[in-house]
Amino acid sequence: GAVVSQHPSWVICKSGTSVKIECRSLDFQATTMFWYRQFPKQSLMLMATSNEGSKATYEQGVEKDKFLINHASLTLSTLTVTSAHPEDSSFYICSARDERRGVGNTEAFFGQGTRLTVV
């Protein structure tokens, strides 16, 4: 199966600093990647859809200036949490689809997640 790699797997940062999380599709190209956020004991909440070469599409209630998304290549999308605060502490997960599987394929492969702790 296709592999999606996230980096770092965990990060601790000071309040007010920015943190960048990378999501890479290792053996396939993904024009679309998705970013999710998950609080403890809760489900995954879609934050935004990352489109290669264009602006990301954010879900309602997600601050685009707070969560900066860049999808500069077919294998890399980054999420930057700017001016992080303790309430931004969460588990962030990305996913991508393998475009080789053709139009209409909707199976998504997930990264291993990044646990962000803001102190």
Place this chain on the structure above:
Amino acid sequence: GESVGLHLPTLSVQEGDNSIINCAYSNSASDYFIWYKQESGKGPQFIIDIRSNMDKRQGQRVTVLLNKTVKHLSLQIAATQPGDSAVYFCAETYSGGYNKLIFGAGTRLAVHP
């Protein structure tokens, strides 16, 4: 039996028993559904999927049932093993759109020896 925890309901089963995890989806336009397993501190892992033109699909030890009339999905796990202990999520999407996956609330499966 089932119980509702702080946020995730929990299904407790004995090793070797069959498990049934239920999910209600929200969008009648959704045409593709997936079950994921998530272990603590990890990303979701694909288990099985089903398209809306089917009502049942079987995999190895798992079966997914789809009832479009009441917008309900279930995941059946046969001969549940301790390694099946995890949180299970259903997800829905509409393949005619830009394919974003929307996740259900999740159920924690606890398998006791």
